Amino acid sequence: MPTQAVVIGVDSSTQSTKAAFIEAATGRTLAVGRAAHQVSGDHGARETDPEVWWNALREAVAIGLRESGVSASAVTGIAVAGQQHGLVVLDSSGRPVRPALLWNDTRSAPQAAALTEALGGPEAWTARTGSVPVASMTAAKWQWLRENEPRAAKATAAVRLPHDFLTERLSGSAATDPGDASGTCWYSTATGAYDPRLLELVGLEADLLPEVAETGATRVGSLIDAAAEDLGLPTGIAVAAGTGDNMAAAVGLGLGGAGLLDHPALSLGTSGTVFAATRTRPASPVLAGFAAADGTYLPLACTLNCTQAVDRIASLLGLSRDTAEAGGEVVLLPYLDGERTPDLPAASGLLTGLRHTTSRQQILGAAYEGAVVTVLRALDEVLRACGTDPADADVASRPLRLVGGGARGRYWVETVRRLSGRPLLIPESDELVAVGAAALAAAAASGEDPVALASRWQGGRAAHLPPVKRDMETWERVSEVLERATPTLLTR
């Protein structure tokens, strides 16, 4: 049984909570507890009761404790990395006023457009916050709540992001970090503080918001009695500020601001994200110019439809996910949730190119292709906005790091490989977000730098897949359908 200090890294993502128990000295994963979430809503709505996340965290920690065989007294710290952007509204006793509006809830698209306009257009927003309001951003969700549920907005005594909500339950401290705060569109990556002009624009009092800690590894408090009792952990262990899930994945990979642009990461989860940590502050309307958890930056682009959308299509077709075949003439844009990149919140899925000879397996393959081309086009935009030409032979031959649940899927890996033509790095760890959160917890407990720590843990250790010839024919077919269909996809 391990007697070494152990830290817990929590990934509270859209579909589930994972709690990774990591030996602080070596980075060895002792166990990962998992518990699923319910997401409800249709026609653009996506909501989860924050209490579901707390209960899932309790369950995941209990499983992790049991499966690792670790004595609770060995645990020295905990940190949460959460799905970004969600709007959590609490009453004066810290209870949710209503379920959280999640990052993939697109009902706030009209509010996002109105906010963009109100400040003078996209550039005015990127200059201040690094990002332009789209439906995902917290500011657009708060505006939606004010306009559609004014009583709930009025009853709100505290506004939190998903990971802040959990951190506060753990530590009693109202705290967030620059990474997750940068996804609100009311935090300025230029000043490193909430932007009073933007708070005024959305009618939000600054004292409803959590304090922004210096980094995600800042110790914001200690585990309070009530949480310790709920989780079966010792009172007083370190609680780090934590961060957004994508920021934590960057930490887990052991990649600080230098060099990640050479090795961009692609996360295949409910969302498809591409990100590349930099030391220069990104400010381009085509990407989300987030802060990273460690004081650097994380230019990122995010699609709404990745693994969950493709799984849904597989189940509609009555197929298991690995039975797909190349789509051939079929093109399927799996925009079941609307889309964020490109910004088509009202879009729905689009299928074209069917023949008498088309098989279900090809339709499923086309869904993978549609999701992958969409996220790789987003990667090209991020690279261009960071001053790198994606068509440059040297850039195009650099490896992509695949993370998220889809990186475990044979057909996802094959499709990304075929449509990118790049070498791939598949990290050995299945749970890099949770590992990144664990590094933040260990850093909060010991004072070490979290990225250096995760590098020492070798979080980025990965299998290397050499490139295959890029399938430009499919790339161009999907891209052409997307471009031609855009006017139709702009409306419901």
Ligand SMILES: Nc1ncnc2c1ncn2[C@@H]1O[C@H](COP(=O)(O)OP(=O)(O)O)[C@@H](O)[C@H]1O
């Ligand atoms: N072995 C696998 N093959 C293909 N896909 C997988 C596999 N395991 C998990 N997934 C996919 O991973 C997704 C969950 O990934 P995850 O990164 O945890 O998502 P999220 O962070 O959005 O909750 C599921 O939608 C599922 O489709």
Ligand SMILES: O=C(CO)[C@@H](O)[C@H](O)COP(=O)(O)O
């Ligand atoms: O909105 C974004 C990034 O801006 C998403 O990436 C969310 O952070 C949710 O992530 P997953 O649950 O798909 O990991």
